[in-house]
Amino acid sequence: xxxxxxxxxxxxxxxxxxxxxxxxxxxxxxxxxxxxxxxxxxxxxxxxxxxxxxxxxxxxxxxxxxxxxxxxxxxxxxxxxxxxxxxxxxxxxxxxxxxxxxxxxxxxxxxxxxxxxxxxxxxxxxxxxxxxxxxxxxxxxxxxxxxxxxxxxxxxxxxxxxxxxxxxxxxxxxxxxxxxxxxxxxxxxxxxxxxxxxxxxxxxxxxxxxxxxxxxxxxxxxxxxxxxxxxxxxxxxxxxxxxxxxxxxxxxxxxxxxxxxxxxxxxxxxxxxxxxxxxxxxxxxxxxxxxxxxxxxxxxxxxxxxxxxxx
Amino acid sequence: xxxxxxxxxxxxxxxxxxxxxxxxxxxxxxxxxxxxxxxxxxxxxxxxxxxxxxxxxxxxxxxxxxxxxxxxxxxxxxxxxxxxxxxxxxxxxxxxxxxxxxxxxxxxxxxxxxxxxxxxxxxxxxxx
Numbered sequence: 001x002x003x004x005x006x007x008x009x010x011x012x013x014x015x016x017x018x019x020x021x022x023x024x025x026x027x028x029x030x031x032x033x034x035x036x037x038x039x040x041x042x043x044x045x046x047x048x049x050x051x052x053x054x055x056x057x058x059x060x061x062x063x064x065x066x067x068x069x070x071x072x073x074x075x076x077x078x079x080x081x082x083x084x085x086x087x088x089x090x091x092x093x094x095x096x097x098x099x100x101x102x103x104x105x106x107x108x109x110x111x112x113x114x115x116x117x118x119x120x121x122x123x124x125x126x127x128x129x130x131x132x133x134x135x136x137x138x139x140x141x142x143x144x145x146x147x148x149x150x151x152x153x154x155x156x157x158x159x160x161x162x163x164x165x166x167x168x169x170x171x172x173x174x175x176x177x178x179x180x181x182x183x184x185x186x187x188x189x190x191x192x193x194x195x196x197x198x199x200x201x202x203x204x205x206x207x208x209x210x211x212x213x214x215x216x217x218x219x220x221x222x223x224x225x226x227x228x229x230x231x232x233x234x235x236x237x238x239x240x241x242x243x244x245x246x247x248x249x250x251x252x253x254x255x256x257x258x259x260x261x262x263x264x265x266x267x268x269x270x271x272x273x274x275x276x277x278x279x280x281x282x283x284x285x286x287x288x289x290x291x292x293x294x295x296x297x298x299x300x301x302x303x304x305x306x307x308x309x310x311x
Numbered sequence: 312x313x314x315x316x317x318x319x320x321x322x323x324x325x326x327x328x329x330x331x332x333x334x335x336x337x338x339x340x341x342x343x344x345x346x347x348x349x350x351x352x353x354x355x356x357x358x359x360x361x362x363x364x365x366x367x368x369x370x371x372x373x374x375x376x377x378x379x380x381x382x383x384x385x386x387x388x389x390x391x392x393x394x395x396x397x398x399x400x401x402x403x404x405x406x407x408x409x410x411x412x413x414x415x416x417x418x419x420x421x422x423x424x425x426x427x428x429x430x431x432x433x434x435x436x437x438x439x
Contacts, residue, residue, distance in 0.1 A: 112409035119399040126374050129332030131339050133390035134397040138404060139417035149332070150400065153388075155417075156340040161353040164336045167417055172329070174415035183412070211415075230429045233418035237426060251418055252428040259432065 006290065007055070007082055010283040014047040017276050018195040022202035024273040029263045030209035036273055037203030038182055041189035041196050043277050047284045048193045049098060052091045054291050059088030061295070072298035073305060080294055098192050105191035109184055117144045128175070129168065131156065137236040139167055147175035158235050163228035166215045170225070173214035179207045205250065212254055213262070226258035327365075330357055334365050335388065338375060344385035 021040035025033040058081045060066055067074045083091075120142045123130040130150045132138075137155040142148045149171040156164060174180070183204055190200040212229070216222035233251040257263070337353035338345065351362055366386055369375040377384050390396075403410060421429065 108409045109413065112413045115410060116403055116413050119403050123396045123399075124372065124374050126335035126369050126372065127328035127331035127333075129335055130396075131335060131388065132396045132400045133339075133388075133394075134400060136401075138400060140404075140414035142414060151336070152397075152400065153339045156336050157342055159340070161337060161340070164340060164353075165333065168329075168332055168336065170417060171415065179415055180413065183415075187412070207415075227433065229418060230433050233421055234426060234429055234433075236418060237421040250425070251421060252425050252432065255429060255432050 006283070006287055010047050010051040010280065010287055013276075013280045013283045014044040014051070014193075015195055017044045017047075017280050018193065018199060020276055021273070022198045024269050024276075025199075025202040025206055027263075027266060027269045028206075028273075029265055030206050030213055032265065032270075033206035034179075034182055034203060034210050037199050037206055038185050040273070040277065041186050041199050041203065043280050044199070045189040045192040045196060047280050049095065050284060051287065052095050052098075054288060055083050056088050056092035056095055058083055058291065058294065059085055060092060061298075070299075071302050072295055073301035074298075076298040076301040077294070080297065101191050102188060105188055109187060113143055113180070113184075116142050120144075120148055120150050123148075123150065128172065136239050137232060139171060139232070141171040141174040141180075143175075143180040147180075149175070154239070155232060155236075158231065159228055162219060162221070162224055163231070166219050166221075166225045166228040167232065169215035169218035170211045173211040173218075174207075177210065177214075179211065182207050205253070208254055209257060212258055216258060222258045222262075226255045229258070230255050330354070330361070331365050331369065333357075334362065335369060335374060338369075338386055338388045344378065344380070344387040346380075346383050346385055348383075350386065 017040055021037060021044070025037045025040075028036055058077060061070060061072065062074050062077050062081075062085075064074075067077075081088075120130060121144065123132060125148055128146060128149055130148050132150060132152045134152040135154040136152055137158050138150075138152040139155050140150055142150060149168060151167065151171075155167070159167060183200075186196075186200040186203040190196040212225055213222075216225045219225065229251060333354050334350060334357075337350050340353070341349065347359065347362055347366060350366070351357065351359060354362065357365075366375065366377070370377050370386075374389055375386050376389055377386055379385075403414060405411075
């Protein structure tokens with residue numbers, strides 16, 4: 001069976017984008033990298049779902065019940081359709097499964113965000129800081145209006161004065177730049193396309209690096225931030241045996257990046273990334289246009305066919 | 312989604328809320344009642360009078376207690392939650408999955424190799 005290549009090209013290009021984006025993201029400055037990962041995830045997931053829907057729709061258009069609603073000729077669609085019924089049916093099934101997956105992921109994440117906010121809203125806060133009297137070193141930022149930085153007293157006793165400043169600056173950067181939304185979008189896009197999981201991880205890492213660099217600028221001392229992170233991580237890993245889900249990007253790489261000179265913006269990487277994003281959008285536009293022409297032909301045939309008996 | 316919302320002045324002028332957080336952090340880190348002078352050593356870029364204002368505000372909010380000791384006052388943080396806050400925090404952190412993923416945590420878990428690598432990085436940096 002012969003399928004014209006352009007039909008499936010968007011799926012291929014979006015897969016290349018999904019696999020190539022983490023590579024590009026690691027070579028960008030953190031802020032640019034975080035934005036690039038979110039854009040790549042949205043474009044790749046959007047292309048993937050739209051293309052599947054397009055592939056499925058021609059078959060759906062031939063279902064008698066649907067065809068009766070649309071002013072198009074079923075026989076023309078069936079004759080010209082480059083996609084086999086079988087493939088189209090599979091695509092329709094996948095689209096339904098993805099809608100379910102997206103709904104479940106949104107519900108879970110949304111509930112988790114509300115739970116976290118509810119749990120932390122009662123802790124009395126001075127400024128944006130809520131201190132929990134607990135020997136286990138812990139620190140995190142919770143989304144809210146306004147957001148809060150929650151730190152355990154164990155963590156504060158562990159860090160020297162300037163290191164506390166670095167920790168607060170890091171968490172405030174998360175709140176100020178709405179990093180919770182970045183991770184939410186990345187997570188939902190990965191729920192639509194599992195190929196995007198490495199992009200989600202690369203994005204989470206870029207977001208942590210972004211906050212690290214902001215903290216470095218706030219305290220005007222990047223090695224100080226590196227030390228604060230290393231000491232906090234070593235102490236909290238010693239304090240806890242239970243394995244926790246890791247959400248901050250891998251700690252040693254963050255420390256190494258802060259001890260090294262800042263990453264410069266590289267034109268080549270940016271250009272390659274932009275070309276890949278554009279290719280994704282263009283390939284989708286081309287196949288969408290093809291489909292549109294097919295339906296136009298079917299509508300035209302239908303209109304002509306409808307006029308014939310009246311003459 | 313806005314990415315460029317940056318309300319910080321570059322001239323070192325910090326929002327009152329941020330200074331308040333730093334004073335509270337310094338009090339917790341001290342581990343016992345301390346005088347305003349000791350707090351100022353930890354938050355050096357705040358004027359002494361500003362510091363006293365902030366400490367008074369923290370007292371009014373019930374986050375800090377003030378006691379007279381000799382000729383000056385000593386300040387200590389208050390934990391009025393009878394462990395509820397700590398229990399809540401642990402339930403958030405230990406659940407894993409989505410509940411842990413929505414917290415923008417400062418540091419993540421370390422593997423054994425990570426720990427060794429970090430030790431090396433810490434000791435390779437002579438200023439520690």
